[in-house]
Amino acid sequence: MDCPPPLDWLLRFGNDAVSSLCREQLRIENDDLVRAVGLLRKHGVTVGFPMQTDGEVIFSVGKDTLTADQLLELLERGELDAEGVRRLVEALASAMPMRRQAASS
Numbered sequence: 001m002d003c004p005p006p007l008d009w010l011l012r013f014g015n016d017a018v019s020s021l022c023r024e025q026l027r028i029e030n031d032d033l034v035r036a037v038g039l040l041r042k043h044g045v046t047v048g049f050p051m052q053t054d055g056e057v058i059f060s061v062g063k064d065t066l067t068a069d070q071l072l073e074l075l076e077r078g079e080l081d082a083e084g085v086r087r088l089v090e091a092l093a094s095a096m097p098m099r100r101q102a103a104s105s
Contacts, residue, residue, distance in 0.1 A: 033068055036075045043081040064089045 048060030057068040074080045
């Protein structure tokens with residue numbers, strides 16, 4: 001018998017241990033997130049299980065951490081591969097110093 005990939009199983013599983021906010025967000029975006037994770041894996045990118053922090057769903061993607069919204073943004077732009085993830089992470093990192101400067105002003 002073929003077992004579904006662990007992420008697919010987890011995203012479709014209604015477990016009381018997962019908060020209702022996380023379950024609701026995953027239910028709404030479930031199909032797109034499963035598709036996004038599948039595409040990343042096809043490109044050889046390691047994707048971890050979804051986690052929740054401060055009401056936001058995050059994924060370990062390679063050496064980086066992306067939110068579900070960031071994954072969906074890459075999917076919409078057709079940039080869901082290792083290079084797209086790298087460009088997004090670099091853009092976020094270069095924006096951080098500007099945010100810090102603006103906050104300290």
